[in-house]
Amino acid sequence: MRLLIVTDAWHPQVNGVVRTLDTVAREAAAAGHTVGVISPDLFRSIPMPGYGEIRLALVPRRRLARMIEHFAPDAIHIATEGPLGWAARRYCLKRGLPFTTAYHTRFPEYVKARFGVPLPITYAIVRRFHRPSRALMVATRTLHGELAARGFGNLRAWSRGVDLERFTPGPKDLLPDLPRPIFTYVGRLAVEKNIDAFLALDLPGSKLVVGDGPEMARLKAAYPGVHFAGARHGDDLVAHFRAGDVFVFPSKTDTFGLVMLEALACGLPVAAYPVPGPQDVLGPGVGVMDEDLGAACRRALALDPAACRAYALDFTWAATTAQFVGNIAPFEQDWPARGLPAPRHAARIPHQPAEFNRRR
Template identity: 65%
Template sequence: MKLLIVTDAWHPQVNGVVRTLATTRTELERLGHVVEVIAPDRFRTIPMPTYPEIRLALAPGRRVRQMIDAAEPDAIHIATEGPLGLAARRYCLKRKLPFTTAYHTRFPEYVRDRAPVPLSLSYAFVRRFHAPAHSVMVATASIEADLQRRGFTNIRRWSRGVDTDLFRPRDKGLFAHLPRPVFLSVGRVAVEKNIEAFLSLDLPGSKVVVGDGPQLAELKAKYPTVTFVGAKHGEDLARHYAAADVFVFPSRTDTFGLVLLEALASGLPVAAFPVPGPLDVIGNSPAGALSEDLRTACLKAVDIDPAICRNHALGFSWRACAQQFLENLRPFKGVA
C-alpha cells in the first residue's frame, strides 16, 4: 500500500512526535509499504511564535494539493493540527476522501501555558479539526477517556514502542564524576514540560537534563548546580540514559511520553506525577513511583530494581505499533 503522512512535526525537530512518525515509517517500509511524508522541510517556513525551534510552513495550501496529487496515495494520515495538517484536511474534505488523524500532544494545554487562551476555545478548535477523521489515533486509554468526555468520536488506539537493542542497561561511567544518585530528565526544555517541578526539588546526589528548548538559557542561569548537556541522539542519548539512576518525568501534559519507555528499557526506574502518560506506561507496575509529591516519587524510585524496569519495557514493540497504525487507516482507492 502507498501511504501518505502529512505532519508539521518532522526532522530536525527532536521530540516524541517526530520519533514516533519516523520509526513507524521505518517499520511500515519493512512490512513492504511505500510511505511518503509531507513535512515543513519541503516548504518555506517561519518560526513558531514563542518557540522558534519549530518551523511552520508558510501558505502551504497549493503545494500540498500538488504533492498529494503527485503522490497518488492509497491512504492519507494527517498527524498534526498545524498549517500542513489544515491544508491536507481541506484537500481531503473537498475531494471527499477519507483520512485519519492522531492526537499526539495536548495542544490546548500547550497553548494555555503560553497565551491567555481558554481551554474551551482551544478544545473546540481541536475537536472540529479531528471530527471528520475516519479514525482519531491516541496512544493511551487515559487520553481516549479524556477526549471522549470532551466530545471526540471515532477514537482508536495507536500505542508506542521502544528500541530495546539501542536503549539497554550499560556502564554508568559517563556520570562517574557526579555525586550519586543521578536523577535524569530528557525532553524539550520548555514550559509545557513542567521541568522546574524537577529542578526545584531538594534531592540528594545530582540532577542532569538532556534536551534543548526555549527555556534552556533561563533555567541554566537559575539552576547552576544542575548539569545541562543539550540534546543527544542515538548511541549518545542511550549512554546518557543508562548512566543515570532514576528518570524523572515532570510533565503533566504529554499524551504518552516515549522517553518513559526509553528510560525503562535502559534500566531506569521512573518518578512522575500520576497523570496520563505515566499512569498508562507505569500503571501499577513496580517499575516506577507515581506521586503528586514528586520528591517522594524520586526517593522511592531510587530503590527499584533496574531489572524490573527493563522487563517492563520489553513488552512494548514498534512492530506492533505499526500494525495498529495500519489497522486504523482507511484506504480510499476506488472510493467514490
C-alpha cells in the same frame, strides 16, 4: 498500500512525535508499504512563536495538492493540527477522500500555558479539526476517555514502542564526577514540561538534564547546581540515559511520554506525578507516582533496574505499526491522478529511495 503521512512535525525537530512518525514509517516500509511524508521543510516556512526550531509551512495549499496527486496515495494520515494538517484536511474534504488523524499533543493545554487562551476555545478548534477523521488515534485509555468526554469521536487506540536494540542497560561511567544518585530528565526544555518542579527538589546526589529548548537559558541561570548536557542523539543519548539512577518525568500535560519507555529500556525506574501519561505507561515495580515528586524520586531508587528492562520489552514498534496500519482508512476508489508529472517538490519517500528517484 501507498500511505502518505502529512505532518507539521518532522526532522530536524527532536521530540516524541517525530520519533514516532519516523519509526512507524520505517516499520511500515519494512512490511511492504510505500510510505511518503510531506513535512514543512518542503515549503517556505517561518519559525513557530516561542519555538524557533519548529517551522510552520507558509500558504501550503496548492503545492500540497500537487504533492498529494503526484504521490497518488491509497490512504492519507494527517498527523498534526498545523498549517499542513489543515491544508491536507481541506484537500481531502473537498474531494471526498477519507483520512485519519492522531492526537499527539495536548495543544489546548500548551496554548493556555504559553498564551493564556482558555481551554474551551482551543478545544473547540481542535475538535473541529478532527471531526471528519475516520479514525482519531490516541495513545492511552486515559486520553481516550478525556477526549470522548470533550465530544471527540471515532477514537482508536494507537500505542507507542521503544527501540529495544538501541536503548539497553549498560555501564554508568559516562559522568564519573557527578555524585550519585543521579536523577535524570530527558526532553524538551519548555514551560509545559514543568521542569522547575524537578529541579527545585531537595534530593541527594545530582540532577542531570538532557535536552534543549526555549527554557534552557532561564533554567541554567536559576539552577546553577544542575548539570545541563544539552541535546544528545543516538548512542550518546543512550549513554546519558544509562548514566542515571532514576528518570524523573515532571510533565503533567504529555499524552504519553515516550522518554519513559526509553528510560525503562535502559534500566532506569521512573518517578512521576500520578497523571495521564505515567498512569498509562508505568506498571508496578518500574515507577513511582506521587503528588510529592521528591518522595517519588527517593522511593524509585529502591526499584529493580532488571524489572524495568523486562517491562519495556512488551512495547515494540512492530506492534505499534501494525496497530497504526490497522486504523488507516484506504480510499475505496483508484486514485485518478496517477502518472502526473512531478511537481517542483515531491513528497519524499525517505525509506524507499529507489522508488522516490524513479518517480522524480
